[in-house]
Amino acid sequence: MTELREIQLPDAAAQASSAENARELRGEKMVLNMGPSHPATHGVLRIVLELDGEIITKARPEIGYLHRGDEKIAENMTYTQFIPYTDRLDYLAPLANNVAYALAVEKLMGIDQQLPPRCQYIRVICCELARLSSHLLGVGCYAMDCGALTVFLHTFTEREKIYNLCESLTGARFTTAYTRIGGLSRDLPPGWVDQCRKFLKEVVVNIAETETFLTRNRIFMDRTQGVGVIPKEVAIDYGLTGPNLRGSGVEHDLRKAQPYLVYSQLKFDVPVGLAGDCYDRYLVRMEEMRQSVRILHQCLDQLPGGPVNVPDGKVALPPKDRVLTRMEELIHHFINVTQGVNAPPGEIYFGHENPKGELGFYINSKGGGTPHRLKIRSPSFVNLSILSHLLPGQMLSDVVAILGSFDFVMGECDR
Amino acid sequence: MTALETAQQLRAKFDGLISEPSEFRGEITLRVSDAERMPDICRVAKTELGFDYLVDITSLDNYGDDPRFTIVYHLYGYGHLCHLRLKTDVSEEKGELPTVTGVWRTADWHEREIYDMMGVRFRGHPDLRRILMWEGYPYFPLRKDFPLAGKPSDVPEVAFTNPAPLEGGPFVTIAGGKDTVAREPRVRIPETD
Numbered sequence: 314m315t316e317l318r319e320i321q322l323p324d325a326a327a328q329a330s331s332a333e334n335a336r337e338l339r340g341e342k343m344v345l346n347m348g349p350s351h352p353a354t355h356g357v358l359r360i361v362l363e364l365d366g367e368i369i370t371k372a373r374p375e376i377g378y379l380h381r382g383d384e385k386i387a388e389n390m391t392y393t394q395f396i397p398y399t400d401r402l403d404y405l406a407p408l409a410n411n412v413a414y415a416l417a418v419e420k421l422m423g424i425d426q427q428l429p430p431r432c433q434y435i436r437v438i439c440c441e442l443a444r445l446s447s448h449l450l451g452v453g454c455y456a457m458d459c460g461a462l463t464v465f466l467h468t469f470t471e472r473e474k475i476y477n478l479c480e481s482l483t484g485a486r487f488t489t490a491y492t493r494i495g496g497l498s499r500d501l502p503p504g505w506v507d508q509c510r511k512f513l514k515e516v517v518v519n520i521a522e523t524e525t526f527l528t529r530n531r532i533f534m535d536r537t538q539g540v541g542v543i544p545k546e547v548a549i550d551y552g553l554t555g556p557n558l559r560g561s562g563v564e565h566d567l568r569k570a571q572p573y574l575v576y577s578q579l580k581f582d583v584p585v586g587l588a589g590d591c592y593d594r595y596l597v598r599m600e601e602m603r604q605s606v607r608i609l610h611q612c613l614d615q616l617p618g619g620p621v622n623v624p625d626g627k628v629a630l631p632p633k634d635r636v637l638t639r640m641e642e643l644i645h646h647f648i649n650v651t652q653g654v655n656a657p658p659g660e661i662y663f664g665h666e667n668p669k670g671e672l673g674f675y676i677n678s679k680g681g682g683t684p685h686r687l688k689i690r691s692p693s694f695v696n697l698s699i700l701s702h703l704l705p706g707q708m709l710s711d712v713v714a715i716l717g718s719f720d721f722v723m724g725e726c727d728r
Numbered sequence: 729m730t731a732l733e734t735a736q737q738l739r740a741k742f743d744g745l746i747s748e749p750s751e752f753r754g755e756i757t758l759r760v761s762d763a764e765r766m767p768d769i770c771r772v773a774k775t776e777l778g779f780d781y782l783v784d785i786t787s788l789d790n791y792g793d794d795p796r797f798t799i800v801y802h803l804y805g806y807g808h809l810c811h812l813r814l815k816t817d818v819s820e821e822k823g824e825l826p827t828v829t830g831v832w833r834t835a836d837w838h839e840r841e842i843y844d845m846m847g848v849r850f851r852g853h854p855d856l857r858r859i860l861m862w863e864g865y866p867y868f869p870l871r872k873d874f875p876l877a878g879k880p881s882d883v884p885e886v887a888f889t890n891p892a893p894l895e896g897g898p899f900v901t902i903a904g905g906k907d908t909v910a911r912e913p914r915v916r917i918p919e920t921d
Contacts, residue, residue, distance in 0.1 A: 376860065377858075377861060377862070382869060385869060385874075386876070549806065550833045550834065551833055552781060659752045660757070660800075662783070664783065675784065675786055686786075686789075690783060690786075694841075728860075
């Protein structure tokens with residue numbers, strides 16, 4: 314006679330498979346507060362994550378911890394006085410911000426086509442040095458986020474040389490405030506071109522070494538490939554710009570699409586990714602550094618002579634020796650400093666290809682020396698808005714890899 | 729296709745609603761007379777005229793004029809590389825207009841920022857909270873009647889603000905005029921005058 318008996322399975326995994334137990338094991342969702350002070354948030358970004366085990370179900374980025382009211386401040390000072398504030402937007406590439414802001418004001422004044430060639434070339438050199446500096450930091454920090462500390466120290470050695478170049482060029486390593494409306498605060502110092510050439514020779518070696526550390530590194534590839542994939546349409550819909558957009562396969566670079574300065578005369582390629590994952594965004598940055606070196610070599614070879622400021626005393630400050638000896642230049646200097654440049658009424662938007670993406674300035678002027686409204690369209694602000702869409706469904710440990718691949722700066726995100 | 733041609737096409741689709749395009753420094757601006765129609769206009773601009781990238785939305789405070797607020801949209805198309813600016817007015821009494829987050833998702837944070845800084849609300853926005861300031865902060869700092877120095881505020885156990893010492897600022901100067909604090913109306917707190 315057969316007897317039916319219910320047996321208890323000792324295996325925990327098998328137990329979980331029954332519906333009743335599964336409900337019990339699923340438990341409650343956990344809310345994890347990441348930041349505002351966390352090594353992977355690169356500043357003061359806070360993300361409130363809702364977790365189901367290790368899977369993120371909801372992500373809510375909270376920003377504004379570095380909000381200083383730059384746009385309000387800009388309405389209360391002259392155009393020239395605001396230049397030092399642009400250093401503090403993307404503080405990893407202050408030279409590029411200076412150039413972007415100066416070009417925006419010059420577009421408003423209608424003098425952007427009258428800039429002397431030497432000024433334009435030096436500004437391109439500034440932008441590309443800033444791009445190198447920003448990407449070296451971006452790649453170094455990204456590797457550190459993924460667990461490779463050596464790369465960080467390696468790329469920072471090279472950034473130190475860029476800071477030395479900045480110091481001899483502008484007098485400051487970090488807060489450069491180098492451009493002026495209609496020109497530059499000073500010309501290149503003697504011997505700077507040779508120093509820069511020497512640096513370019515060294516940096517290509519460094520980039521190649523960094524590449525051997527990471528590009529075919531099994532751990533790094535496993536950590537970044539297929540993680541944080543952004544399809545092309547989503548990237549456009551969320552308004553991503555810069556390497557994050559190009560990593561998703563959109564071939565768009567404002568230096569090519571809306572050429573400013575002398576970019577139309579320079580030869581360079583725009584790298585794009587295929588998969589749109591973290592690895593592609595890293596690859597785009599690596600290639601952009603090589604292209605920047607290429608642009609810098611062309612600029613240093615073609616660098617023309619001549620003045621660096623527009624010859625109009627109503628826009629750029631006249632040379633100091635003439636201010637001290639001549640009546641007209643003294644008046645120009647006085648009016649320029651006390652009232653600022655006299656911008657016409659009107660409104661313009663100027664988008665600049667910054668290392669992190671499209672840095673745009675919208676200036677609404679009612680005439681005179683101060684803007685009525687100055688809006689800063691910062692790439693990091695827009696790039697971060699995709700997080701609440703991108704993070705759900707990812708593993709908690711991948712948040713660090715995804716954040717690092719965006720290479721954002723809270724200084725310009727919060728303004 | 730140039731920006732002017734796309735502007736004319738958009739204008740033809742919404743007859744009487746969109747002004748004659750104006751050009752300044754090579755940029756085309758269209759004024760939309762009815763803010764309520766912005767989502768429709770934006771959807772047509774995106775789907776039919778190829779403006780797939782919303783660069784930015786920003787706000788202006790025309791303090792003293794009516795309507796008080798202007799919302800400015802910057803559109804760009806990756807296909808034709810044209811830039812277009814749309815402007816529409818919102819009065820202070822109404823203080824709201826429909827959201828365009830249904831057209832471009834990037835509008836989400838831009839609209840939150842405008843709400844936070846200027847106090848213009850976007851109807852239908854999925855999550856209209858303050859973004860740069862904290863929840864409970866009582867003012868809208870980018871309005872022209874908000875003083876540069878700030879105003880005192882206190883949200884218990886969250887944050888507080890005190891007016892900043894300006895040391896003779898704000899810093900715009902005009903030779904021979906009054907001293908800067910007396911000359912600058914925005915630095916004074918209107919209630920105390």
